[in-house]
Amino acid sequence: MWGVxxxxxxxxxxxTDHYELTMVQAARQSGTADRRAVFELFxxxxxxxxxxxxxxxxxxxxxxxxEFRFDAGTLTALEGVVDPDMLDWLASYRFSGxxxxxxxxxxxxxxxxxxxxxxTFAEAVLLETVLLSIYNHDSAIASAASxxxxxxxxxxxxxxxxxxxxxxxxVAAARAAYVAGFEATSNLAARARxxxxxxxTSAHSFTLLHDTExxxxxxxxxxxxxxxxxxxxxxxxxxxxxxxxxxxxxxxGAVRLDSGDLGLVAREVRAQLxxxxxxxxxxxxxxxxxxxxxxxxxxxxxDAYGVGTQLVTGSGHPTCxxxxxxxxxxxxxxxxxxxxxxxxxxxxxxxxxxxxxxRGPSGVARAEVVGIGEAPADDGDDRPLLVRLVEGGExxxxxxxxxxxARHRASVAELPRAxxxxxxxxxxxxxxxxx
Amino acid sequence: MWGVxxxxxxxxxxxTDHYELTMVQAARQSGTADRRAVFELFxxxxxxxxxxxxxxxxxxxxxxxxEFRFDAGTLTALEGVVDPDMLDWLASYRFSGxxxxxxxxxxxxxxxxxxxxxxTFAEAVLLETVLLSIYNHDSAIASAASxxxxxxxxxxxxxxxxxxxxxxxxVAAARAAYVAGFEATSNLAARARxxxxxxxTSAHSFTLLHDTExxxxxxxxxxxxxxxxxxxxxxxxxxxxxxxxxxxxxxxGAVRLDSGDLGLVAREVRAQLxxxxxxxxxxxxxxxxxxxxxxxxxxxxxDAYGVGTQLVTGSGHPTCxxxxxxxxxxxxxxxxxxxxxxxxxxxxxxxxxxxxxxRGPSGVARAEVVGIGEAPADDGDDRPLLVRLVEGGExxxxxxxxxxxARHRASVAELPRAxxxxxxxxxxxxxxxxx
Numbered sequence: 050m051w052g053v054x055x056x057x058x059x060x061x062x063x064x065t066d067h068y069e070l071t072m073v074q075a076a077r078q079s080g081t082a083d084r085r086a087v088f089e090l091f092x093x094x095x096x097x098x099x100x101x102x103x104x105x106x107x108x109x110x111x112x113x114x115x116e117f118r119f120d121a122g123t124l125t126a127l128e129g130v131v132d133p134d135m136l137d138w139l140a141s142y143r144f145s146g147x148x149x150x151x152x153x154x155x156x157x158x159x160x161x162x163x164x165x166x167x168x169t170f171a172e173a174v175l176l177e178t179v180l181l182s183i184y185n186h187d188s189a190i191a192s193a194a195s196x197x198x199x200x201x202x203x204x205x206x207x208x209x210x211x212x213x214x215x216x217x218x219x220v221a222a223a224r225a226a227y228v229a230g231f232e233a234t235s236n237l238a239a240r241a242r243x244x245x246x247x248x249x250t251s252a253h254s255f256t257l258l259h260d261t262e263x264x265x266x267x268x269x270x271x272x273x274x275x276x277x278x279x280x281x282x283x284x285x286x287x288x289x290x291x292x293x294x295x296x297x298x299x300x301x302g303a304v305r306l307d308s309g310d311l312g313l314v315a316r317e318v319r320a321q322l323x324x325x326x327x328x329x330x331x332x333x334x335x336x337x338x339x340x341x342x343x344x345x346x347x348x349x350x351x352d353a354y355g356v357g358t359q360l361v362t363g364s365g366h367p368t369c370x371x372x373x374x375x376x377x378x379x380x381x382x383x384x385x386x387x388x389x390x391x392x393x394x395x396x397x398x399x400x401x402x403x404x405x406x407x408r409g410p411s412g413v414a415r416a417e418v419v420g421i422g423e424a425p426a427d428d429g430d431d432r433p434l435l436v437r438l439v440e441g442g443e444x445x446x447x448x449x450x451x452x453x454x455a456r457h458r459a460s461v462a463e464l465p466r467a468x469x470x471x472x473x474x475x476x477x478x479x480x481x482x483x484x
Numbered sequence: 485m486w487g488v489x490x491x492x493x494x495x496x497x498x499x500t501d502h503y504e505l506t507m508v509q510a511a512r513q514s515g516t517a518d519r520r521a522v523f524e525l526f527x528x529x530x531x532x533x534x535x536x537x538x539x540x541x542x543x544x545x546x547x548x549x550x551e552f553r554f555d556a557g558t559l560t561a562l563e564g565v566v567d568p569d570m571l572d573w574l575a576s577y578r579f580s581g582x583x584x585x586x587x588x589x590x591x592x593x594x595x596x597x598x599x600x601x602x603x604t605f606a607e608a609v610l611l612e613t614v615l616l617s618i619y620n621h622d623s624a625i626a627s628a629a630s631x632x633x634x635x636x637x638x639x640x641x642x643x644x645x646x647x648x649x650x651x652x653x654x655v656a657a658a659r660a661a662y663v664a665g666f667e668a669t670s671n672l673a674a675r676a677r678x679x680x681x682x683x684x685t686s687a688h689s690f691t692l693l694h695d696t697e698x699x700x701x702x703x704x705x706x707x708x709x710x711x712x713x714x715x716x717x718x719x720x721x722x723x724x725x726x727x728x729x730x731x732x733x734x735x736x737g738a739v740r741l742d743s744g745d746l747g748l749v750a751r752e753v754r755a756q757l758x759x760x761x762x763x764x765x766x767x768x769x770x771x772x773x774x775x776x777x778x779x780x781x782x783x784x785x786x787d788a789y790g791v792g793t794q795l796v797t798g799s800g801h802p803t804c805x806x807x808x809x810x811x812x813x814x815x816x817x818x819x820x821x822x823x824x825x826x827x828x829x830x831x832x833x834x835x836x837x838x839x840x841x842x843r844g845p846s847g848v849a850r851a852e853v854v855g856i857g858e859a860p861a862d863d864g865d866d867r868p869l870l871v872r873l874v875e876g877g878e879x880x881x882x883x884x885x886x887x888x889x890a891r892h893r894a895s896v897a898e899l900p901r902a903x904x905x906x907x908x909x910x911x912x913x914x915x916x917x918x919x
Contacts, residue, residue, distance in 0.1 A: 063673040064651040066644070068684030070672070071708055075686070079703030081693050088689070113651070126676035170693050177687075181647035182654055209501070212616035213803040216499040216548070217652035219617055237505070238498040241561035249503030251510070252612075254523070254810035257823040258516050258605050268514030273506055284826050362802045368648040368793060375689035388692040391719050 061113040062123050062142075065178040067130060073171045074135040082171040084379040087401045090150075090164035090184060091374070092157065096192075096366035098473025101464060103195045103457060104163055105225040106187030107153035111444045113179045114144055144172050148439035151404075153448055154228050154457035155434065156464060157188075158417040160480045162402040163371065165435065170378060177373045185371050186218060189363035190225035193340070195461060196364065197356055198230030199469050200344040205232035205353045207248060208239075209335065210361030222361045228453045231356075243450060250278035250305045250333065250355075262289060266296040276302035278333055281318070282309065290318055294325045303331035303352065311336060312349040319350035339364050344471050377401050387421070398482070405431040406463070407481075414463050420483035496548040497558050497577075500613040502565060508606045509570040517606040520814040522836045525585075525599035525619060527592065531627075531801035533908025536899060538630045538892060539598055540660040541622030542588035546879045548614045549579055579607050583874035586839075588883055589663050589892035590869065591899060592623075593852040595915045597837040598806065600870065605813060612808045620806050621653060624798035625660035628775070630896060631799070632791055633665030634904050635779040640667035640788045642683060643674075644770065645796030657796045663888045666791075678885060685713035685740045685768065685790075697724060701731040711737035713768055716753070717744065725753055729760045738766035738787065746771060747784040754785035774799050779906050812836050822856070833917070840866040841898070842916075849898050855918035 076082035095102055119127070119139040127136060146168020157163060164180065166173045198206050208226040211219035211234075223231075223239030233246040240247035251269055259265035266279055275297045281289035281304045293301055304322070306314050311334045322330045334346065335355035343354050359365075374397050380386045387399030403424035407416040408431075424433060438446035448456075461468060465477045511517035530537055554562070554574040562571060581603020592598060599615065601608045633641050643661040646654035646669075658666075658674030668683040669675065675682035686704055694700035701714055710732045716724035716739045728736055739757070741749050746769045757765045769781065770790035778789050794800075809832050815821045822834030835856035842851040843865050859868060873881035883891075896903060900912045 061651070063676050064646070064654070065672055066646055066670040066684060067672055067675075067682040068670065068686055071684055072686050072690045072704075075703045075707035076690065076693060078707045079694070079699065081699075081703065084693060086689075086693065123676075127672070130672065130675075130682065170689075174687075174689060177689075178647050179651055182649060182651035185648050186650040186653070211499070211501055212613050212808075213620050213805070214617060215621040215650060215653035215656055216496070216614055216617035218621070218650035219499070221650055235501040235503065237500055237502055237562070237565065240502075240565075241498050241558075247502040247565065249501060249506055251503055251507050252609075253825045254521075254605075254609060254612075255507045255511065257810045257825065258511060258519060258521065258813055259514070260816060264514065264516075268510045268516065269507075272510035272513045282825075358803060358805070367797045367802045370648070370793070373647075375692045378693055381695060390688045390692065390717075 059116065060118055060120055060123050061116045061179050062119045063126060064113070064182065065175065069175050069177055070127065070131050070135065070139070072174060074131045076170055077135065077138065083169045085385065086168065086170040086173050086375055086379070087377040087385070088166040088173050088177070088373055089162050089376045089402060090166070090180060090371055091160055091162050092369055092371050094159045094370070095476055096369070099192065099366065100468055100470065100474050100477045102157045102188060102369065103191040103229050104151045104155045104157050104188055105153055105191035105228045105453075106183040106221070107150060107438070107453075108447060109187065109221065110180055110183045111438060111447060113183060114148070114176060114439060115444060117144060117176060117179065118142065142172070142175070143442060144168060144176060144439070145442035146172055146439070147437070147441065149435040150438050150446070151434050152436050152456055153453035154455070154460060156460045158476050158478060158480050160398070160419055161417055162404050162419060162435065165401060181371055181373050185368045187221050187225040188369045188371070189367055190222045190360065191229040192369070193360060193364035193366065194226040194229035194231055195457065196340040196471065197343055197354070197360065199461070200340040200347075200471055201354055202347060204351065206230070206343075207232060207353060207355045208234040208236070208360055209355045210357035211236045213358040214361035219361060224450070226360055227450060229457055230454065245450070251280050253280065253283045256280065256283040263292055263296065266293055270297045275300045278303040278305050280305045280307065282307050286314060286318065287321060290321050291325065294322065294327045294330070299326040299330070301327055301330045303333050305333045305335060305355070307335045311351070312346050315346070315349045315351050340471050404434040406434055407431050408463065412463065413465055414478050416478050417480040418483050419480060494551065495553055495555055495558055496551045496614050497554045498561060499548070499617065500610065504610050504612055505562065505566050505570065505574070507609060509566045511605055512570065512573065518604045520820065521603065521605040521608050521810055522812040522820070523601040523608050523612070523808055524597050524811045524837060525601070525615060525806055525808045526595055526597050527804055527806050529594045529805070530911055531804070534627065534801065535903055535905065535909050535912045537592045537623060537804065538626040538664050539586045539590045539592050539623055540588055540626035540663045540888070541618040541656070542585060542873070542888075543882060544622065544656065544659075545615055545618045546873060546882060548618060549583070549611060549874060550879060552579060552611060552614065553577065577607070577610070578877060579603060579611060579874070580877035581607055581874070582872070582876065584870040585873050585881070586869050587871050587888070587891055589888035589890070589895060591895045593911050593913060593915050595833070595854055596852055597839050597854060597870070600836060616806055616808050620803045622656050622660040623804045623806070624802055625657045625795065626664040627804070628795060628799035628801065629661040629664035629666055630892065631775040631906065632778055632789070632795065634896070635775045635782075635906055636789055637782060639786065641665070642667060642788060642790045643669040643671070643795055644790045645792035646671045648793040649796035654796060659885070661795055662885060664892055665889065680885070686715050688715065688718045691715060691718040698727055698731065701728055705732045710735045713738040713740050715740045715742065717742050721749060721753065722756060725756050726760070729757070729762045729765070734761040734765070736762055736765045738768050740768045740770060740790070742770045746786070747781050750781070750784045750786050775906050839869040841869055842866050843898065847898065848900055849913050851913050852915040853918050854915060
């Protein structure tokens, strides 16, 4: 479905920072650009109070790697940034290394090595900015979305936040929310590009456009059928509900509430609908919902949640704070050397990592195990977390959105039950560094 | 500079919500789609504690209006969303109405009518989602950036947040920050597409790649000249500063500090640089800066601020909460009727607005004046805020980024001095509704 709208398969090479290119230019001159290097993309910590995170953006990152090419227009734009010799080198750039990573939808914890990128320094460092952009954004949305779908406890969540975030971030957000269990989106580009089911109700402007609310409801039912969702809070909710059933009949699909005390109003509307015989008519609520508001509505007769602002802004944590650090590189003698910045406040651990999700006898996750070097032989309790995504420059680790959704469900189901707590707390499993 | 990379001039028509299209389908069937309509894009309030906001994204919104066309691929993607008759109508869609708005870079306040969109209901409602996406994102960034540049009080701020936000949002963020007084960006796509000056230093990975810090510094100076910025906190800061001056000489451009107590370390480094004779070498600081951290560094010998995460996430307010509401529409008799949703918690005021910035005798802004209908004759103290952006479907209100930067400076300079207070507070001028 690529190419239906804006960018996805255009060059991603300029979605990067100036210094990535000048560093490579300098390393080429000093003879270090071709040293083998291992970079790791990881979180130093979870956002304050969060008990787990969810990886998203993997497939988009693979697209970005494939399309990280410097075409003629791109090279022209870089005149003055790097020298002509470097422009020549960029013209033939393509990533020819290897990438391993957590699969899309997987839960993560502090220091989970979400991506391991191995190649020459020059090849691997150039991908830093765009990989971080995609992972930091998409995982922030998926992490918030996952808490919302847990709080909704089986009731469908619908993503409707496009209008509250950058227009392209909105498309990625709809996709990430779908990975983390949302059922649908309002966003048509997410439907077209990623196959996320789209859905919609109507806006207050549609009611206000008509001379009467009855005119508006009739117009909508005539055009979209009785299965549609009528917005009932433009004027008086109880009058609108009565009118909605009068116009659409008891087969009316749903009504939407977008203001007021949603729990209270939902109860009144449910009673009214039932009294009118519209027992199958669903109640959809919207209006600045977050995971806490969703949890608070658990006892209300609500059938679906429409979530906007708080979803697309990561419910207080719009970015994950992932970093991309050199953890090992070739030395003069051709041997790989572990490296790390020596800073007290920005902790990194040198060396190429493996990662396992350790489970107890009942299958419940007990720890995130991170170690350096080769993973120990599997004893059945340790689920390896790194899968091969790119091999010799070729993408080999694509997964479908349905697979990512299934992985999210399985990964969260495996976590200790404290994962469903919406209160602030510690990570539900510790990260253990193993020698 | 369009077309250098990804999307800007591709169709924007799918960057919209499902219900916009189904509403138009229903309105076409009910005969109301062609009613004249006036929509208004406005904030109900400022983010909590903020004293003013800054409009950005205007020029990007004009692009989005121009490219809001349904080409063949787009229409194929909409099969199943709307009926074939509606697809035919969409195929010839183009916005033929009028748009007025606040110029890019202008300050705004609660209920400022930032955009007034007039056309048929069908034409104008379709633009809702994409206009809100652009304004909500870009203005959130510009509003945060403006506080940062005020706090920096003349010292340059450099945008480096690309890695912490969606890869396309990053480009828009760099642009919006530039509107609000930032001097440069790390983002190469922002340079290529929008002409924002780009700049860069180097990363810890560059130092770690080399066998010694001295090797890394020599490589960078050789490739990029002594005017470059050397990163001095990979190992020991004082040793690195001594080494930097040894390698580059006293003409070294700058050193960057990215960890620790920046104020304290900057003082030590300044003293050390001066003692070494490198009195012209500048000190650039980075590391999770926001407007408060910048203000706190006012007394430190810092020459430039690199700002990342907090800039691209709007410093706690990643979206503005702008809404797009129908405020007037044609009635059965052809007369325009003011309309507004009757909801206690989501206040709107019907009718088409004018807006003026009222100044006192000294030229200092005293109020945001919003009224319905025609603006009163200017008495010299009231600066009209709405400029014509689109006329009969043609974009007529383009401004350059330099013009937007100049407008931002002038607009903020005109506000009461409390605007520079970084503490939480009320809007620095009240919004007055005038009859």
